[in-house]
Amino acid sequence: MGAGPVIALADLVFRWAAREQPCIDIARLEIGAGERVFLHGPSGSGKSTLLGLLGGVLAPERGSIRFLDAELTRLGARQRDRFRADHIGFIFQQFNLIPYLSVLENVLLPCRFSARRGELAATRGGTWRDEAARLLQHLDLEPGLQQRPAMHLSVGQQQRVAAARALIGQPEFVIADEPTSALDAERQQGFLALLLRESGDAGAALLYVSHDRRLAGAFDRELAMPALNRASELRQAA
């Protein structure tokens, strides 16, 4: 891994259709290994698009997305999918889980799609199941819930399962997109503390996207989307 950044963006431009204004125009962004970054911005400031670019489901018009040793923009769609599976864990706002799979099966999904994360999970926990159980226990989920269908869980429980899924197999980078916005204030703090502890434990860099700046204090660094994305300034000026 080395001491270099986990991810480095340079001169990144993306637009949805050729004639439209750019939606993303980022001069520079670097996130170091294990770094915890808080990113906030109003809706429409390009957060979702940025996540799509980082996750490799969108390809930029120009610029560079350097991820560890790989230049994402030079990879094909297939390789980017593989890269995402191997190195990034995602947590979304809500409805994070496949409803018809059990809690355990949901957590194990990345191991099934990525041989690398499967191996790492097995190395760390002994077996996939043990590692999933360990993560779920660390995230304060009762062992009895593991075999339950995901749809029977409360929202708070679902988010903790999603966190376990994002962290299994030690991805270098975890992206959390408004993971606490569906929780009440008390549970927000609790979830955030768990997530920070576990991502730190796993050595993963964390990009935490939220519109709620009250949470920013717990992070190493705070970024504002409008400041980062020149396109959103342009749009606001227009």
Added chain:
Amino acid sequence: MHWLALAAKSAWNRRLTLGLTLAAVALSVALLLGIERVRRDARESFANSVSGTDLVVGARTSPVQLMLYAVFRIGEATNNIRWDAFRAVAGDPAVAWAIPLSLGDSHRGFPVLGTTSAYFEHFRYGDRRALEFCAGAPFRGVFDAVLGAEVAHRLGYHLGDRIILSHGIGGIGLPEHADKPFTVVGILAPTGTPVDRTVHVSLEAITAIHLDWQGGAPVPGFSIPPEYVRKFDLSPKEITAALIGLKSRAAVFRMQRRIDDYAGEPLLAVLPGVALDQLWEVVGTVERALLAVSAMVVVVGLAGLVAVILAGLNERRRELAILRSVGARPGGIFLLLTIDGLIVTVLGCVLGVLLLAALTAAARPFAQSHYGLAIHLQLLSLAELRLLAAVVLVGLLASLVPGYRAYRLSLADGLTPRL
């Protein structure tokens, strides 16, 4: 990969809606196979009705019509042939045996056949099987009758029962030969052929019951009691048709030509196999139409399946985005949704086959006893397997539609579905 397990779990989660479409597909498959099976069994039933007969001889008409009334007792002859003509044909050195057939009367809807003892000796059906008696023996006296298995079963007749024949075929209110009752002396074992539905009497009996009749009605004020009929000449004047067996099959075309060229009156000789082929050509159109309709029903079922999967797709966009986020390729999403439809199609085929098997097993005794239709409890025939393969193939093609739609959606949505 694990797409199959994933699709199966997803399908189980939507088991109510998918279950209904599954039922529709299963029913349509059962219908399709059922029609194919009835078609085949009917053909087999027809083909089994006569075997070992080299030529069927009758008055000049169409070969199919001759077969229909002479062998299958369907319809009526427009013309008879004279007894002399039959004698001439039967006397030909190439002929091994000849069975005269005289039709036209009935008993409570079942056809009455006037014939000779040659019938019980030489008639063959199915795989060259001879007729067997399950009770009694062939007729000896003028007013003796031998019943087919179904006639006896349906009407509850036993040996020694007295029955009255009606003049003419089909319908109710036919004039009856009430003054000359017949005694049941024999009951044949079931054959699964029109024999089961036939009342057999001697040719002399046919003459006897019509002695005091003229133009299809009893002559008023003139009646001959049964005890006196023997005083009359009971040798037949006319018969309806005849079944001919030859000493050598090689002579069949020569004999056919000889009968067709018979100088006494216009006769027609047909090879049963050839006439059956002609019959299938006629019936084939209807069969194909039936198959086409049931195929359309299957298509409707599959269209419903695709509609249900497509309708549910919007609610699953979040699910697809989650799968993408853990590394699923758009191609995997395509596969997931295609397998979804394919699972239902294949399950529908399996259920349809089981349903048909259950229905067949349940209907078997009924069909055998009421229609003399021998339904086979067998594994899938080659033709049925071909139909099933076609259903699965169409199901697969149809399932590509939601697969492709999901593929496009997941490309457009990426990790954040725009709902």
